[in-house]
Amino acid sequence: MLVAGFREACARFYAAQIQLEHDKGFPALFEWVAWAGAVRDRLRADQKPVPEVIDGLWFIRNLVVHLGVDAISRSVVLSTYGGGMYGEGTYGGESREEWQWVARTQLPEPKSKRGLQQFDAKLAGRSVSATLQEASQVL
Numbered sequence: 001m002l003v004a005g006f007r008e009a010c011a012r013f014y015a016a017q018i019q020l021e022h023d024k025g026f027p028a029l030f031e032w033v034a035w036a037g038a039v040r041d042r043l044r045a046d047q048k049p050v051p052e053v054i055d056g057l058w059f060i061r062n063l064v065v066h067l068g069v070d071a072i073s074r075s076v077v078l079s080t081y082g083g084g085m086y087g088e089g090t091y092g093g094e095s096r097e098e099w100q101w102v103a104r105t106q107l108p109e110p111k112s113k114r115g116l117q118q119f120d121a122k123l124a125g126r127s128v129s130a131t132l133q134e135a136s137q138v139l
Helices: 002-019 022-045 052-067 116-122 128-138
Strands: 072-078 084-086 089-091 095-101
Touching: 002 022, 002 128, 022 052, 022 072, 052 116, 052 128, 095 128
Parallel strands: none
Antiparallel strands: 072 095, 084 089
């Protein structure tokens, strides 16, 4: 049941990400990381190993749920050589926009550092969609 809820929340977040609608993305992110926290807590209660990506999501969940932290930012990913950024736009080559997890330096000081190493290793500065895929594969 928990994993199903997690996957459904992932699907809602992914749909918002495709449209790059931040006003829909944040509530979906909130729900997604809340489910990740519930899954992590169940794994720990059942004395099962917790995948690193889930521990990283649990860390950011605490900041998002308890402090309302905006943990994602839009970024432009250049997919070919010969392109670049100029101001807020791109030139040359192909590009796409996606959401990325913010760097730890952009986050407030957490009350607990549990899951911080996993956040740094698996999430910080990386693609949110890659995290979606990895988390879905390990559960």
